[in-house]
Each structure stands twice: as structure tokens, then as C-alpha cells.
Amino acid sequence: xxxxxxxxxxxxxxxxxxxxxxxxxxxxxxxxxxxxxxxxxxxxxxxxxxxxxxxxxxxxxxxxxxxxxxxxxxxxxxxxxxxxxxxxxxxxxxxxxxxxxxxxxxxxxxxxxxxxxxxxxxxxxxxxxxxxxxxxxxxxxxxxxxxxxxxxxxxxxxxxxxxxxxxxxxxxxxxxxxxxxxxxxxxxxxxxxxxxxxxxxxxxxxxxxxxxxxxxxxxxxxxxxxxxxxxxxxxxxx
Amino acid sequence: xxxxxxxxxxxxxxxxxxxxxxxxxxxxxxxxxxxxxxxxxxxxxxxxxxxxxxxxxxxxxxxxxxxxxxxxxxxxxxxxxxxxxxxxxxxxxxxxxxxxxxxxxxxxxxxxxxxxxxxxxxxxxxxxxxxxxxxxxxxxxxxxxxxxxxxxxxxxxxxxxxxxxxxxxxxxxxxxxxxxxxxxxxxxxxxxxxxxxxxxxxxxxxxxxxxxxxxxxxxxxxxxxxxxxxxxxxxxxxxxxxxxxxxxxxxxxxxxxxxxxxxxxxxxxxxxxxxxxxxxxxxxxxxxxxxxxxxxxxxxxxxxxxxxxxxxxxxxxxxxxxxxxxxxxxxxxxxxxxxxxxxxxxxxxxxxxxxxxxxxxxxxxxxxxxxxxxxxxxxxxxxxxxxxxxxxxxxxxxxxxxx
Numbered sequence: 001x002x003x004x005x006x007x008x009x010x011x012x013x014x015x016x017x018x019x020x021x022x023x024x025x026x027x028x029x030x031x032x033x034x035x036x037x038x039x040x041x042x043x044x045x046x047x048x049x050x051x052x053x054x055x056x057x058x059x060x061x062x063x064x065x066x067x068x069x070x071x072x073x074x075x076x077x078x079x080x081x082x083x084x085x086x087x088x089x090x091x092x093x094x095x096x097x098x099x100x101x102x103x104x105x106x107x108x109x110x111x112x113x114x115x116x117x118x119x120x121x122x123x124x125x126x127x128x129x130x131x132x133x134x135x136x137x138x139x140x141x142x143x144x145x146x147x148x149x150x151x152x153x154x155x156x157x158x159x160x161x162x163x164x165x166x167x168x169x170x171x172x173x174x175x176x177x178x179x180x181x182x183x184x185x186x187x188x189x190x191x192x193x194x195x196x197x198x199x200x201x202x203x204x205x206x207x208x209x210x211x212x213x214x215x216x217x218x219x220x221x222x223x224x225x226x227x228x229x230x231x232x233x234x235x236x237x238x
Numbered sequence: 239x240x241x242x243x244x245x246x247x248x249x250x251x252x253x254x255x256x257x258x259x260x261x262x263x264x265x266x267x268x269x270x271x272x273x274x275x276x277x278x279x280x281x282x283x284x285x286x287x288x289x290x291x292x293x294x295x296x297x298x299x300x301x302x303x304x305x306x307x308x309x310x311x312x313x314x315x316x317x318x319x320x321x322x323x324x325x326x327x328x329x330x331x332x333x334x335x336x337x338x339x340x341x342x343x344x345x346x347x348x349x350x351x352x353x354x355x356x357x358x359x360x361x362x363x364x365x366x367x368x369x370x371x372x373x374x375x376x377x378x379x380x381x382x383x384x385x386x387x388x389x390x391x392x393x394x395x396x397x398x399x400x401x402x403x404x405x406x407x408x409x410x411x412x413x414x415x416x417x418x419x420x421x422x423x424x425x426x427x428x429x430x431x432x433x434x435x436x437x438x439x440x441x442x443x444x445x446x447x448x449x450x451x452x453x454x455x456x457x458x459x460x461x462x463x464x465x466x467x468x469x470x471x472x473x474x475x476x477x478x479x480x481x482x483x484x485x486x487x488x489x490x491x492x493x494x495x496x497x498x499x500x501x502x503x504x505x506x507x508x509x510x511x512x513x514x515x516x517x518x519x520x521x522x523x524x525x526x527x528x529x530x531x532x533x534x535x536x537x538x539x540x541x542x543x544x545x546x547x548x549x550x551x552x553x554x555x556x557x558x559x560x561x562x563x564x565x566x567x568x569x570x571x572x573x574x575x576x577x578x579x580x581x582x583x584x585x586x587x588x589x590x591x592x593x594x595x596x597x598x599x600x601x602x603x604x605x606x607x608x609x610x611x612x613x614x615x616x617x618x619x620x621x622x623x624x625x626x627x628x629x630x631x632x633x634x635x636x637x638x639x640x641x
Binding site: 054055056057059081082083084085087089090094120122123133135139142146165166167169170171178191192193194195202203209 | 315316319321323324325327328359483484486487488489491500501502507508509510571572573574575576577584586588590592599601603607608611612615640
């Protein structure tokens with residue numbers, strides 16, 4: 001495999017081939033990319049808290065306060081000029097249980113009181129309940145990076161990315177209404193999908209799925225038989 | 239339009255024209271007009287939709303006009319928001335494909351593929367080669383079914399009614415082929431983690447080859463009938479020009495990006511378990527970035543898709559169509575993002591799994607959402623008839639915006 005860095009345009013094919021091998025944990029091109037990204041972040045006044053090289057994707061976590069600088073560094077220094085998406089994650093384990101069962105289900109199947117579970121953060125770690133991520137890609141080399149940032153629990157806000165990527169506008173409006181993440185500096189923070197006057201932030205884990213509250217869900221009554229599988233398989237191998 | 243603007247943290251740009259600012263602008267324009275030609279123009283707000291034929295669903299577009307010219311336009315979505323990202327958190331992985339079929343309803347099978355690929359990546363299973371081939375063929379068939387409708391629809395939006403009938407006529411052949419395999423014309427729900435639900439029916443390969451020949455004829459027909467039409471060219475050339483850097487910064491994808499000269503196609507540029515590397519094919523780009531270029535790119539892509547399918551049909555390996563997967567699918571903890579080049583552009587699923595039967599979080603990246611986010615920028619300064627051209631050429635599907 002070619003040993004040149006992913007910032008080079010010439011590495012496009014190399015990185016594409018290397019990531020094809022799904023079990024390879026070490027990927028020189030993407031490791032070089034992460035190293036270069038760390039330098040770019042430092043040069044831009046940001047910092048790399050943690051990074052992770054996955055099967056096909058690369059994760060980098062940066063402090064919230066230098067979020068704009070970090071994405072700017074990815075865009076300007078690393079050539080990741082294509083904005084893929086910006087999204088939020090709420091790491092709180094659902095207080096309604098994993099299945100968000102309605103009360104009718106609890107009557108039928110019994111219900112264990114939900115212990116407050118530990119938050120399990122994903123790749124590149126995390127420290128707080130709310131996290132945001134932004135994926136940008138370099139269209140000439142094919143390199144892409146997912147930049148994550150933690151939002152402090154007492155200040156769920158994020159500076160706007162519109163100066164870096166004008167296309168961030170709608171993504172941030174969606175994050176604002178779905179997660180209640182206050183986007184500071186956003187010029188047009190209005191609801192995007194929800195009706196105006198809607199209260200609550202539906203994608204937060206503590207926002208119940210109302211359809212499940214009012215109507216029992218049939219639940220997982222049967223699992224479709226996969227082709228070539230024995231009838232007597234009891235599914236315990238899952 | 240009920241624009242609420244928070245005072246103090248706001249500079250008027252493309253999307254954000256308050257009523258007061260608009261009136262100031264219009265008053266200034268009107269004063270100029272009185273001085274110069276003594277014609278008074280009056281600003282007005284044009285409300286298109288939610289049920290306008292040019293919006294493919296329920297999109298509302300509020301355009302503020304100065305005479306015939308748009309000074310600010312704002313699409314208002316959400317009429318079809320179904321909350322799939324929330325719903326997937328309470329569905330098991332096999333159940334999710336039923337939902338996500340309905341995102342881009344003209345190319346449904348293509349919606350399932352990136353989700354399945356992301357789940358397969360987390361589970362570390364890979365579909366057998368035969369399944370990968372059939373998957374790719376169905377993926378391209380949905381592209382043809384989807385884009386052929388665009389090719390006809392763009393004509394009808396500009397006043398040429400015939401192409402849409404040709405499109406509906408010939409798309410039916412493609413849908414028949416999809417139906418013959420999957421049992422569903424629009425919502426196949428056919429892709430499975432680890433492979434496919436069923437194998438191909440007998441005689442399907444020959445039938446599909448005949449359909450591909452039909453679709454190539456259809457492309458030739460439209461190239462002659464629509465693209466060669468002088469009126470069509472006059473209404474599309476130079477209209478809605480998107481420079482490549484702007485296209486990238488708004489996250490445009492698919493033919494909208496390639497029509498701006500950016501050579502970026504996830505079928506070739508992203509690693510995933512599809513068999514495009516086994517095929518001799520070409521990514522079409524156009525340097526102009528205007529509405530005509532977007533139509534041109536999609537037409538070439540449709541024709542290219544027929545060639546891809548023809549080559550794949552010749553080389554389908556034999557073997558199983560399902561890998562060995564557990565009967566109850568529990569996905570190990572982890573995160574995966576897989577995007578594929580869907581008919582409308584890049585579509586990706588970011589799955590966060592915590593080792594349960596249901597995903598912890600699914601972020602659905604849809605192409606039309608990003609493609610539409612450029613409209614406030616793009617529609618500024620155009621004339622009213624060009625709104626239709628530009629919206630048609632951007633080609634969005636409301637389910638793909640609203641999710």
C-alpha cells in the first residue's frame with residue numbers, strides 16, 4: 001500500500017483500497033490523516049481530545065469552544081470542503097426503557113424498574129450527555145472525518161458553523177429544534193420540521209414517543225425465518 | 239410567513255429578510271423607479287405550495303418578489319415530517335427497513351442499502367457475492383426508475399407534456415422487473431442484513447436485458463425530444479448556476495454536484511460492499527453548473543446505469559444469497575456510517591449501536607435535504623418562471639427532505 005499521506009490527492013485510490021479491507025485495524029493513510037488533522041487543529045487554535053480510526057470512518061473529538069476553528073481547519077487545511085451533515089446525539093439512556101414500551105405492555109409482560117444506566121459514549125469518547133458531530137469530506141482525495149464535540153450539561157449551546165459552511169444553516173436549525181441545542185450566532189433559528197409553537201425537543205431521549213404511550217405496540221411477536229435456517233432454531237445464538 | 243427574528247444577533251443575508259427590511263428595499267426600488275421611468279413596482283410575496291405541482295409533494299415556497307424578480311425565497315418544509323430518526327430507536331434492525339423505504343419513495347430499494355451496509359459493518363458480516371451483485375443491480379434499477387421520472391417531469395414543468403408520458407410508460411417496465419424480484423413495485427423491503435430475501439426468478443435476467451434496451455431507447459428519445467428542444471435549452475441554459483465551491487459548501491451531492499464539475503460519486507469514491515469495481519463505467523460530470531447541466535448529467539447517468547446493469551447481469555456469480563446471520567439480530571456496540579450514491583445523491587446512515595435489538599441512534603443523511611438547502615441562495619435574483627426550472631432541475635423528493 002502506498003505510504004503517502006491522505007492529504008495528498010494521490011492517496012485517493014490508496015485509501016479507498018485500504019479501507020476496503022474491513023478487518024485491518026491499522027490504516028497508514030488514515031493514521032497519517034489523523035496526525036495531519038491534529039497539527040491542523042493545533043495550528044487553528046483547537047485541540048484534538050481523542051481520535052478513533054474505525055472500519056471505514058475516522059473520528060476526531062475537539063473541545064466545544066474551538067468547534068468552529070476545528071471544522072474550519074478541516075475545511076481549509078485538510079481540504080475537506082464537502083459538508084456531509086451535522087447532527088446531534090443524546091447519550092442519555094432512555095428513561096423509558098430501550099423499547100419505550102407503553103404502560104399496557106408493562107401490564108402484560110411485567111416491568112422492571114429502570115435503573116439509571118451509565119452513559120456509554122461511542123467512538124472518540126465523550127464526557128457529557130449531548131454531543132454534536134459534523135462529517136466533512138475531501139472530494140479530491142476521498143478522505144473524510146467525523147468531528148465530534150461535547151456540550152457541557154449546564155450550557156447546551158454551540159457556536160454556529162455558517163461562516164465556515166453556509167449549508168450548516170438547516171442542519172443547525174434541525175439540531176436546535178430536535179435536541180434543544182442553542183446555536184449561538186445563528187441568524188435564523190426557527191423550527192424547520194416541527195409546527196411552530198411545538199414544545200419540547202423530540203429527539204432527546206427523555207422525550208417520550210407519544211404514539212407508544214397511547215397505543216400498545218404489538219412488539220416483537222415473531223421474527224422472520226431467514227432462508228436456509230432450521231425451524232428448530234430458538235434464536236439463542238443471537 | 240411568520241418570520242421570528244431574534245433581535246441583535248442577526249445580519250440580513252440571503253435567507254433572512256425581515257418584512258421591515260424588505261419594505262425598505264422595495265420602497266427604495268420604487269422610489270428609483272418613480273424617478274427614472276415613472277413605473278411604480280410593488281413588492282409582493284408569492285406563496286407556492288404546499289400543494290403546488292412543481293413541488294413534488296408538500297413543499298411550500300415563500301418568495302418575496304420585486305416585480306418579476308425574486309429578492310428572497312425560503313422553502314418551508316415539515317409537512318411530511320414523519321420522525322424516522324426517532325422511530326428507528328424503537329424498531330429492531332429488520333423492522334427499520336420498512337420505514338426507511340418511504341424516504342425516497344421513487345427509488346425505495348436504494349434507501350435500504352446504506353442502512354443494511356452500515357448494520358453489516360457493525361455486525362462484521364458480509365453478503366455473499368451473488369447477493370452483492372443482485373443488490374447492486376436492484377440499486378441501479380431503482381436509480382433508473384427514479385431518474386426516468388425526473389427526465390420526463392422536467393419537461394412537463396417547462397411546458398412540454400409529452401416526455402412525462404414517455405417516462406411513466408417506460409418506468410413501468412423497470413418497476414415490473416423490481417416487482418418480479420421483490421414483490422413490491424415501490425416499497426420492496428427486500429434487503430436483509432447479510433444478503434437478500436430471495437433469489438432471482440427464472441427468466442428475469444433476459445427480461446431485464448430487454449428492459450435495459452428499452453430504457454436506452456427512452457434515453458435517446460428524451461435526449462432528442464427534450465434536450466434538443468430549443469425552448470428547453472433557452473429556459474435551462476445559464477439558469478440556476480451553482481459554482482463548484484458553493485455546491486460543496488452546501489453539501490450538494492449526486493448529479494447536482496457533478497453538474498457543477500465536481501467529480502465525486504460515492505459508487506466509485508466510497509468504500510462499501512457493492513460491486514461497482516467489477517464494472518467498466520464512467521462518472522459523468524458537466525462543467526456548466528446550470529439547470530441544463532443537471533438534466534444532462536442525470537440523462538447520462540441513467541444510460542450509464544443501464545450499461546452497469548447489463549454488465550452485472552452477465553457476471554452474476556452462483557452461490558448463496560444469505561450469509562449466516564443469527565435469527566434474532568443483535569448488533570454489537572459501535573458506530574458506523576455508510577453512505578451510498580442514491581438516485582438523488584449521497585444518502586447515509588449513521589448508526590450508533592449499544593448492543594441491543596434496536597439502534598441507539600440513527601442519523602439519516604438524505605440528499606434532498608442538503609440539495610434543497612441551497613435554494614435560498616440560488617433563488618435570489620432569479621425571475622419567477624425560473625423558480626420552476628431551478629426547483630425541477632435540483633430534483634428533490636419531499637420524503638427525502640422531511641424524513
